[in-house]
Every structure is written in structure tokens, then in C-alpha cells.
Amino acid sequence: MSTIPRVFNDLLDACKQPGCPVCRLVNQAVDRYLNNLFYENVNDGDLRAQLRSSLGFCHEHAWLALKPGIGDALGVAIIYHDVLTNILRKFPEAETASPDQGWLSSLLGQMPRQVSEQSKEIVNALTSKEACPACQKRDQATELYLSELFKGLQNEQMLKALNDSDGLCLPHLRQAFKEHAQDGEAFSALFAISQKKLAALDNELAEIIRKSDYRFRDEGFSEEGNAWRRVIRVSVGEKRGIEGQQVGP
Numbered sequence: 001m002s003t004i005p006r007v008f009n010d011l012l013d014a015c016k017q018p019g020c021p022v023c024r025l026v027n028q029a030v031d032r033y034l035n036n037l038f039y040e041n042v043n044d045g046d047l048r049a050q051l052r053s054s055l056g057f058c059h060e061h062a063w064l065a066l067k068p069g070i071g072d073a074l075g076v077a078i079i080y081h082d083v084l085t086n087i088l089r090k091f092p093e094a095e096t097a098s099p100d101q102g103w104l105s106s107l108l109g110q111m112p113r114q115v116s117e118q119s120k121e122i123v124n125a126l127t128s129k130e131a132c133p134a135c136q137k138r139d140q141a142t143e144l145y146l147s148e149l150f151k152g153l154q155n156e157q158m159l160k161a162l163n164d165s166d167g168l169c170l171p172h173l174r175q176a177f178k179e180h181a182q183d184g185e186a187f188s189a190l191f192a193i194s195q196k197k198l199a200a201l202d203n204e205l206a207e208i209i210r211k212s213d214y215r216f217r218d219e220g221f222s223e224e225g226n227a228w229r230r231v232i233r234v235s236v237g238e239k240r241g242i243e244g245q246q247v248g249p
Contacts (some may be wrong), residue, residue, distance in 0.1 A: 011152060018133065021162075023169055038075040051079055051084045051133065062103035090125035142172070150176065150186045169234050201230065
């Protein structure tokens, strides 16, 4: 039986929605984390030190910070002003440039050994020393929901909810079996449900291929018509981030 009723109920609710329920809940957890970070914690000393060490957010979560209702211009400016200032402090000193040369020209004119040493300093300054804090939050949330899902599979209500859902995406399914498969009953239940769902999706893809043949085009597509889209979500998880949105102060 699940030990965290709220998480158990969240999983039940997520199973009623399209896509991988763990993806949905983890994405919501990251959204809440970033929203709270920008709303209350941008000036927190420990967080700022962590962001300096991680060089801000990873690609995915940096773009997510531009999503309306998540980040804001001031918060992003404060965080990345701090990050860039710290990077520039670690760059080689520019005093090596002669009065009539730019710093880059002077650098390129130095001996190979000097250039190599300064290149290492630059690379070090541009290398993150720890993971993006939003990635750390994502990983913590993933561990929580997968653990509780496995415990919940001993409950008929959770079994039915997962069976009626779209099932887990392949990355979360792989992680579930790798890290939370100690219970034989839960293992068997998740395996049976997942195998059935993957086989059904595979059959739908086969139907798309068959009906794309000129001999069978008149049959038309039914529910399998969007299986080619659903298989991407199943294969890599739910899509995150934003596209083509303008941001500014």
C-alpha cells in the first residue's frame, strides 16, 4: 500500500489524463519548483551559489523559465547576471594585451603553451560543476512518483487506473524496472500492463503502414490514425519547453 496518500491520489488523477502519468506529475513538480524559485528565492544565497556552479539552468529548463507564469525578466536577469559575472571573473586576465592590440589578438599571438594554459582557464570557467537545480528537482520527483507507483500496484484501485491510462513512457518504464522492481507482484503487474499497451500501439503502427498501401487506402484510419504521434510520446516522454514565444521586461 502506498505510504503517501497525496502522492497516491495524484497518481490516480494523472492516470486519467493523456500520456505518461509520471511525466505529467514530474513536469508539474518542476513547474511549481521554478515558479516558486522566481517568485520567492531568486536572491537566496545558497540557490545563487548553486546556480553559479551549474552555470544556470540546463537547456530544457532555461527555456522553460521563459514560459508565461514560470519565470520573469527580472528573475532571469538577476540569475544570469550573477552567472555571467562569475564566468568573467574566471577568464584569463586581459592585461596581457599591448596598447595597440585587442585582447584576442594578443592572445592569438602568444606562444602555444601560453594559449593552451589560458584555453584551459576559459574551458574551466565555461564548465558546470553540478547539475541544473531544476534537473535535481525533476530527478527527486521522478524517484518519489515511481516508488509510490510500485507500492500502489498492490492496490486494485491503482492497478485499474494504470491499466486504463496510456501507461508509462519507455524512459520511466525502464527506470521503474531498474530501480523499483523488488516486489514480485508489483513487477508482474507493471510488466503485464506495459506489455499489453506496447503491443497494442505496435499493432496500430502496423495498421498505419498497411493502410498507407494503395490497395487498402479506401479503408481509412480510425483511432490508430494518430499512433505515429503517440509513439513519440511513449518513446521519449512528454514534450517540455516552449516554442516561438516572445519575452521581455
